[in-house]
Amino acid sequence: xxxxxxxxxxxxxxxxxxxxxxxxxxxxxxxxxxxxxxxxxxxxxxxxxxxxxxxxxxxxxxxxxxxxxxxxxxxxxxxxxxxxxxxxxxxxxxxxxxxxxxxxxxxxxxxxxxxxxxxxxxxxxxxxxxxxxxxxxxxxxxxxxxxxxxxxxxxxxxxxxxxxxxxxxxxxxxxxxxxx
Amino acid sequence: xxxxxxxxxxxxxxxxxxxxxxxxxxxxxxxxxxxxxxxxxxxxxxxxxxxxxxxxxxxxxxxxxxxxxxxxxxxxxxxxxxxxxxxxxxxxxxxxxxxxxxxxxxxxxxxxxxxxxxxxxxxxxxxxxxxxxxxxxxxxxxxxxxxxxxxxxxxxxxxxxxxxxxxxxxxxxxxxxxxxxxxxxxxxxxxxxxxxxxxxxxxxxxxxxxxxxxxxxxxxxxxxxxxxxxxxxxxxxxxxxxxxxxxxxxxxxxxxxxxxxxxxxxxxxxxxxxxxxxxxxxxxxxxxxxxxxxxxxxxxxxxxxxxxxxxxxxxxxxxxxxxxxxxxxxxxxxxxxxxxxxxxxxxxxxxxxxxxxxxxxxxxxxxxx
Numbered sequence: 001x002x003x004x005x006x007x008x009x010x011x012x013x014x015x016x017x018x019x020x021x022x023x024x025x026x027x028x029x030x031x032x033x034x035x036x037x038x039x040x041x042x043x044x045x046x047x048x049x050x051x052x053x054x055x056x057x058x059x060x061x062x063x064x065x066x067x068x069x070x071x072x073x074x075x076x077x078x079x080x081x082x083x084x085x086x087x088x089x090x091x092x093x094x095x096x097x098x099x100x101x102x103x104x105x106x107x108x109x110x111x112x113x114x115x116x117x118x119x120x121x122x123x124x125x126x127x128x129x130x131x132x133x134x135x136x137x138x139x140x141x142x143x144x145x146x147x148x149x150x151x152x153x154x155x156x157x158x159x160x161x162x163x164x165x166x167x168x169x170x171x172x173x174x175x176x177x178x179x180x
Numbered sequence: 181x182x183x184x185x186x187x188x189x190x191x192x193x194x195x196x197x198x199x200x201x202x203x204x205x206x207x208x209x210x211x212x213x214x215x216x217x218x219x220x221x222x223x224x225x226x227x228x229x230x231x232x233x234x235x236x237x238x239x240x241x242x243x244x245x246x247x248x249x250x251x252x253x254x255x256x257x258x259x260x261x262x263x264x265x266x267x268x269x270x271x272x273x274x275x276x277x278x279x280x281x282x283x284x285x286x287x288x289x290x291x292x293x294x295x296x297x298x299x300x301x302x303x304x305x306x307x308x309x310x311x312x313x314x315x316x317x318x319x320x321x322x323x324x325x326x327x328x329x330x331x332x333x334x335x336x337x338x339x340x341x342x343x344x345x346x347x348x349x350x351x352x353x354x355x356x357x358x359x360x361x362x363x364x365x366x367x368x369x370x371x372x373x374x375x376x377x378x379x380x381x382x383x384x385x386x387x388x389x390x391x392x393x394x395x396x397x398x399x400x401x402x403x404x405x406x407x408x409x410x411x412x413x414x415x416x417x418x419x420x421x422x423x424x425x426x427x428x429x430x431x432x433x434x435x436x437x438x439x440x441x442x443x444x445x446x447x448x449x450x451x452x453x454x455x456x457x458x459x460x461x462x463x464x465x466x467x468x469x470x471x472x473x474x475x476x477x478x479x480x481x482x483x484x485x486x487x488x489x490x491x492x493x494x495x496x497x498x499x500x501x502x503x504x505x506x507x508x509x510x511x512x513x514x515x516x517x518x519x520x521x522x523x524x525x526x527x528x529x530x531x532x533x534x535x536x537x538x539x540x541x542x543x544x545x546x547x548x549x
Binding site for chain 2: 056087095
């Protein structure tokens with residue numbers, strides 16, 4: 001039998017409200033599954049208790065690889081495989097290699113970042129998603145900041161939870177479900 | 181105003197030693213102008229333009245923050261506003277340069293040179309003394325009026341508030357035109373037969389990096405105590421570091437684009453600018469320029485831990501400020517001297533301008549604290 005986990009979707013009107021709520025939910029022993037916001041909110045990573053991201057390492061890896069490939073391939077074509085006299089310049093005239101070397105660096109750095117997103121966010125077709133099975137709040141792409149709180153164990157009290165949400169100024173508290 | 185703020189904001193320009201240093205700089209500069217007019221006046225031009233880019237870069241920073249409704253920079257907003265209001269000092273330095281040293285510095289202002297150059301005769305519609313002085317006067321006065329309206333607050337008002345968005349939006353447009361036309365006139369026309377359509381954006385890139393670096397250094401220095409009007413959190417440091425990183429990359433992009441296009445095409449009317457800067461020992465300074473302005477900030481600030489470390493960030497911003505000066509020096513000095521020499525007068529002029537800016541900036545900071 002597939003187990004289903006109960007998740008509460010708590011919506012806020014302001015980014016500050018959501019950040020403060022994420023702090024307090026965790027302080028009350030609740031687990032935050034995810035936060036959906038229309039834009040990246042400063043301070044949300046710490047509020048959610050996320051580890052420091054290792055995404056820059058993926059970007060750096062892609063960038064270094066792109067830099068080597070971009071310059072290497074041009075150097076090979078210009079100086080080794082098919083040397084041509086271009087405006088009397090030497091075959092390995094480095095300024096000529098910079099634009100394409102730069103572009104390939106940026107391209108592979110960006111692709112590596114997106115690839116890391118797909119892998120770590122489990123967005124590949126063969127992986128089980130992290131999103132709740134119900135639709136996300138319709139206004140998270142506009143002006144709502146939604147914190148998804150999971151019921152962790154038997155000690156969860158709906159009454160206390162709803163009171164806490166009210167105290168934090170949540171505009172809506174909905175139920176969502178997730179297949180675990 | 182309490183003692184801690186006093187300690188944080190005063191001390192520098194008001195110490196007798198600073199006044200003595202300022203007087204000494206001025207004395208050296210005057211001697212230079214009298215004994216060696218070319219070196220003296222070009223020194224004042226370098227010092228004046230360098231100071232101008234810092235004050236304008238800081239004003240641009242404040243204006244962009246105001247227009248975009250940014251709140252992250254509010255804890256140190258007094259720094260760009262104080263720096264923006266020091267514009268009067270470099271503006272005066274440039275005005276004195278143009279009134280006193282025009283015919284010494286600019287070949288198009290020397291009738292004998294114009295007579296021998298068909299190119300310069302064709303350019304006299306733009307490059308003539310009355311029109312040049314009128315343009316310079318209008319640009320400097322408009323910029324002074326704009327920065328005043330951006331940063332002036334009635335005594336009762338909240339002095340730390342950001343500029344009003346409409347004034348800031350107008351400033352963005354005025355700034356773009358002023359830095360473009362100003363850099364054509366004041367720097368590019370030192371070599372009037374040469375031209376580059378990237379010169380304006382190159383100057384803009386340098387001015388903005390300089391402004392960010394100056395804001396970073398001053399903010400970190402001033403944010404020591406709890407009572408200081410400047411407070412920097414980890415996020416402010418990280419964002420300042422990102423801006424410094426990003427715009428030093430942008431400057432390098434423009435620096436390389438201008439160089440590569442001229443190197444590639446190799447056209448006689450374009451190459452003299454770089455030929456001069458790659459001759460003799462100028463070439464060492466020329467290649468040092470991208471190292472201090474791009475390689476150092478890029479390599480050091482690549483990691484976010486370095487961006488959040490105030491000591492590291494301040495040192496990198498200091499290196500970039502030195503790089504900004506070197507870049508300004510290389511835009512001016514090779515036009516007038518065949519070989520590089522120790523730039524006594526340029527350094528003296530820069531010292532005098534910076535000390536003057538510091539004194540005025542501190543007065544505005546104190547009004548806030």
